[in-house]
Amino acid sequence: MKDETNSEKRPEARLAPGFQDYFAKDFLKREKMIRTIASVYRRFGYEPLETPALEYLDVLGKFLPESGEPLGGVFALRDDDENWLALRYDLTAPLSRVVAQYGPTHLPTPFRRYQVGPVFRRDKPGLGRFRQFYQCDFDTVGTSSVLADAETVQVLCASFAALGFAESDYAVLVNNRKIVNAALDSVGVPAVEGTRLAVLRAIDKLDKFSRGEVRKLLTVGREDSGDFTKGAGLDARQADFVLDFAESGGSSRREVLEALNSLLGNVEAAKEGLAELAEMTNCLEAMNLPESVVSYRPGIVRGLAYYTGFVFEASLTFEFTDDDGVVRRFGSVAGGGRYDNLVERFTGQLTPATGASIGIDRLLAALNMKNPDKAADLSGLVVVTRMDKDRTAEYIRMTHELRTAGIDAEMFLGTGGFKKQMRYADRRAAEVTIIAGSDEFDRGEVSIKDMLLGEKLSKEVEGRDEWRKEQPAQFSVKREEMLSKVKEILARNRNG
């Protein structure tokens, strides 16, 4: 309206959908969480690895075979040399590149690494679904031992425990794709990629739809919300068997193992998977992982096409009431499994690997809700106000003294009256404010205000005169005592 020519060209300050800004509080919380998880990974012997966010598209494996054009779902761009580069969509593909590139001559075998970092997916963003999000991966490459799979489960449990979740808050479900495949073989589900995938996807929906609806997906297809999903084309007998298999369970791992043994015991193809599951059972027992936390679920398949053996899925089990009063559950926060042929893509050599990944963003939201971290909510900041601008040198010395003692301190650098300075201290969530004007300087003192206490007390004060006169939560001390008094308040805030 005012300046048409310019306002046309001015960009609108806005975030691309699916991306997020992290301000101080959330950033700090996430950092702390990642540190906790990474320290668990390291305690289990995984070493850190960092790789670039951008990789060659063919390295990531997401291109159309004919044209070499990037597949949907990945952010890709062309480099000067016309080669396609793409933002990584997970941390597993870069890992397989590293293993294939440096090989056993440079890397120990098994190679066990963890990696934390953002990954990018060009999907439609939605609630809790972002186009950039953090993953915490840990994997063991170079061994097919079930021990590595069992330890992966153990790491997941240890991570949740380290984050402060109770055993009743989370659950890890375990399954083995070899058993699923054998089960499908045994009823004659065609070993065609398309059919198999459709069946697996259908099974995966058992916790979302009723058995009857999933049955439709297994057979003729299903219509919902204006969209038709093609069925897997199984006949009635096959569908029922698949459903029975997926829903078979028991009250303990051994019971499920037995149920599966009796269901598939005489299927030759199931032998390997069942043996692995039996070994897993022994390992989990030796690891003392409670039945209530780690259980077997033949219906867990984790859509991913590349899993070849064990699959894991960890979810938070507690319920909460969201802003709209609806009772919800967080659901899956980590997943993983065995992928024995991901490195083969590069080397032609079969390279067994297993691992899992914890998704940070959802877990962080859950943690905030479940175990609000009091300490993480405290800023630890001291604001030194500048009432008398002529005494700036004094304020600088005070601020420096606090900083030297390891306290986060900030002198008010803005312009404005004292009221504004107090408001600033409030905004910054300062825990302590240092106040010194001519009154204090004359006496060789400083006033110290406990901001948290002050906020609490302010609720009890009615009128302004009372508020001004009493100055609750504020006291004056000799200049030399400033540091020790500030320390006292900071310590008190932390210890309740």
Added chain:
RNA sequence: GGGCGGAUAGCUCAACGGUUUAGAGCGCCGGACUGUGGAUCCGGAUAUCCGGGUUCGAUUCCCGGUCUGCCUACCA
């Protein structure tokens, strides 16, 4: 990707069935209050997503786009 809704101030929401000055609460800014973030009172700024159509006249009706919510699909 498919289906159905929605889009009014920083936020949450109003505005009969089309026409005045598009309102409120919260928040924000300022004042009452040379030195105190709360409370109270007073004052102030800020909005109809974009483009087209119908009309004397559109926040309102129609079409398209964008964004957004839910469902569904997908999820390496």
